[in-house]
Amino acid sequence: MSPLVSVQNVSKNFPGVRALSRVSFELLAGEVHALVGENGAGKSTLMKILAGIYPRDGGEILYNGELVNFASPRAAQMMGIGIIHQELQLMNHLTVAQNIFIGREPPGRLGVFLDEDKLNRQAREILAHMHLKLDPRAIVGGLTVAKQQMVEIAKALSFNSRVLIMDEPTAALNNAEIAELFNIIRELKARGVGIVYISHKMDELKQISDRVTVLRDGHYVATVPTATPLDTIIGMMVGRTLKEDVQHPPLVAPRGEVVLEVRNLNCGPLVRNVGFTLRRGEILGFAGLMGAGRTEVARAIFGADRIESGEIIVRGAAASIKSPADAVALGIGYLSEDRKRFGLAVGMDVASNVVMATLARHLKFKFVLRQQAIRATVESFIRLLSIRTPSATQQVGLLSGGNQQKVVIAKWLARDCDILFFDEPTRGIDVGAKAEIHKLLRSLADQGKAIVMISSELPEILRMSDRIAVMCEGCITGVLEWKGATQERIMQLATQREKAKAA
Amino acid sequence: MLNRTQISTLLVAAALGGAITVSRADETYIPLISKGFQHQFWQAVKLGAEQEAQKLSVKISFEGPETEAMVDKQIDMLSADLAKHPKAIGFAALDSKAAIPLLKKAQAEHIPVIAFDSGVDSDIPLTTCATDNIAAAAVAADKMAELIGDSGEVALVVHDQTSRTGIDRRDGFLNEMKAKHPKVKIVSVQYGGGDQLKSTEITKAILEANPNLKGIFGANEGSIIGVLHGVKESKKKLVVIGYDSGKEQIEAIKSGDEAGAITQNPIGIGACVVESAVKALKGDKLPKKVDTGFYWYDKSNVSDPKIAALLYN
């Protein structure tokens, strides 16, 4: 079978960086082809070239055996190459149908007005064809991330796409949603659509893909069957063989006294009668499905949302936390799942970000910045957390996801926070950096910090947590010791809707 | 949440309620619509009108748009005042033609219209209380010529090129120079919108461009204060002549930084409007025009009680 797409020796330069260096890649019809590599390896760049978003600087792309040159994303789409971006590109204020047909609205009366009924009808057909359960008239901003992703898929398929590129499609999905997505992918595959699947989650690749192509630092490394042992693939990605530590049990440090106790906390529909304790030196995992209320609990304790009722006891004393400033003053830090929006000033440099929460300590006359002191503090954190950055003055937006996360951690450590909430600390972070963040969390706990780690990845929860609190529909349905915890047990608690309702 | 919304709404109502001044229906009510309200000059006109109103036991209101460019806002004001069916109206038109339809309506309802300041270009007003700006600017030109030795370069900083007062003062000055002082050369006429800062910048630019300049005439209060600042910042010494008064200008005249100025009689203008309106209501015959007068004042007579009474701070 001749390949559907054949990328040959494609190169791409960005100012100062060689993003792709003579990379080749092949996609067959009806194949799910995984594209892996650490962040910055060039996966997204390669796919953006294929989808006509970036022009290439060298090499050739053959599509159906013919040389093609896409001038714009539209040109690629019209030829049947669709892309679903990691960060969903939807118009939240518009409806599902309006999003699917943006730029291709069917003309109605007089050729001027839009025919909204026809639009909805066509959208409904596409959705039904894909067995997607979505109302074409629903406003996209009100859908779950998983549903929004389906809108993106429907949109891409509405072009009769023969190639579908998916960049980290499961980053924001829970297990059920992932299963649903995989069903859709299998159906597309059966129809002969070639799918490029970019992901960091190795277990998913094992489940869904046929072949795996590995990129490293902008170079092509190899294309191997999915059956290849994971260690080998990861080794190709990082340039060395990593010992996989999925089943590694958590190191249980001697637990200290209770530093945070929450009783009967209520805040909106997703935080209902929540109570738990947190001790020095432990990592308390928060497991649950998307939308179970884990983030909301963290936000309520952190003072980001106004609580309706409940007690928060910090180091034995009842605390009144009305704003994040109150929480920080009590030594509570919250590291958002959305680093770019809530955690970092991506346009500013590493140093500015690290001292963001502690600027008051680095001032002369309460006004003038002490540059020397700031530099010393920042340098010490760069060493302590081994943040890989050319200098303290590097713009944070240019760092990899893992290093960005470390900058956020440094910010809160600088603030002397010893109760830390990590919300999805490794989302969008590549395998090598993930292990490093995990090591860092453990060493923070060993130093006596108390850590709450919210994660949607069960292996991560099982590997990292000393105890695991499981949430469902705003309630904590159970707290497990790591010894007795299994994926099955957690899932059982995470879906205990009856118990949640009774609470 | 709804409570907060309701509370907010109530607060608005309360705020509005507090601001209302209750008026008695049987009072004689005369609204005055001027060309502005923020300048000291207009405040002095308002003061004169209020004093006269108290004397004659009538009720007045005094309004004007924020800038003299806002012709349509002034029309809206006139329209709102007419809706109150006043006994008479005082009006200083920013643009006479734009106001004609409403003035005709006033005429139809037998509401006497008294024009003031630059007046209204129409037969409808029974009289106009104003300064003869052309004659006043001519006096300023004569004084300027006298002080610079009847020859040399002179510049003008005028508030604007569209209003009656701007045109009259500029042309009054220019024509007098042309007719009587041919050796005085006008090198620049610039417009600063009556804005002190803009007029300052304009003055500095004029001084930069014309090193031999002997004198500058500022055509209203905002303009002359700008001229004074500009001259001071340029560290030059020349003859400065102004218009109207105001604390800063009076002090400049006392200190000698400004040679002198023309003052109108703003308090007199205000009083004249109210007095004429009341006369009209009694059925008295009014002259077509009331010249409320102008005076030249300088260091020698600035403290003279007769002059001082016309000046405002």
Added chain:
Amino acid sequence: MAEPKTATIEAEERVATTFRAQVFGSIARQKLFAFASLIVLMVFFGFASPAFMQVENLLGILQSTAVNGVLAIASTFVIITAGIDLSVGTLMTFCAVMAGVFLTNWQLPLWTGVLAAIATGAMSGLLSGTFVAKLKLPPFIATLGMMLVNKGLALVVAGDKPIYFSDSENFSTISQGSMIGYVLPSLPVPNSVLILFVLAIAASAVLSRTALGRYTFALGSNEEAVRLSGVNVDRWKITIYVLAGAICGVAGLLIASRLNSAQPALGQGYELEAIAAVVIGGTSLSGGTGTVLGTIIGAFIMSVLTNGLRILSVPQEWQIVVTGVIIILAVYIDILRRRKL
């Protein structure tokens, strides 16, 4: 709005539907709220002064809303794209001046003057739009620049003095005549108001029923997504600014016809009143949402307030304070209402 996985598909659809109902409900409620505020204001002023509710005064309010209303419609388009247009006020003036040049200076027929005003507006919009879309200037800066360019050009072209339309007999009827009054003599609503309403209906249709409207919302919602969907974002953005400019041309005709002259020094400050009307009407400055109906109600709230305070003889200085307070309160109440959603 996240749903646990165990929820049935039907339940999820129901959630989507409820959300939609909430969104549409909120839009309806928002208009209702703005409309209710308007009614409350009018009832209040009506009780406070018998002069307020007179037909003559109400007609005066309608007429004084026409120009700001039209400018606010122009601003609505740009603001929904998450942009801002500071040039609408002085552009209106420049358009009026161009009409004057055609009709008075060159003595051309009436329709050429109308065309000249609208074409001038469209040209200026084309420039603003090009600066924003192609040169990537922030809309604030691009239109700030155009505000000054238009202001200066108006003064230059008019020769620093008003241009009077005394020679073109019918020009004043554009604004001051009354087609409605011709049919219903007891209700002499000026044409300027009729034009405002016709324009509002047309603009509303464009926003909700045409591709241009769809892209206006889409650009304000997520410009990058529109670009990646293969839409020629630049061209549509420029089109929106051109349309806004052309609408300013209509405003120019209305004000010139009302004053029977083109006043070249007028215009600055009008853009802020227009933005205030848009915002009071519930359009978000961050883009993606908004309605023309809301904007029109916002414009009426502004002029009812100004007129009412005048009728009550509230001292002018306090009128300004109250207007400022009302703008802040109106937007605050809108935010409270959104938070409830």
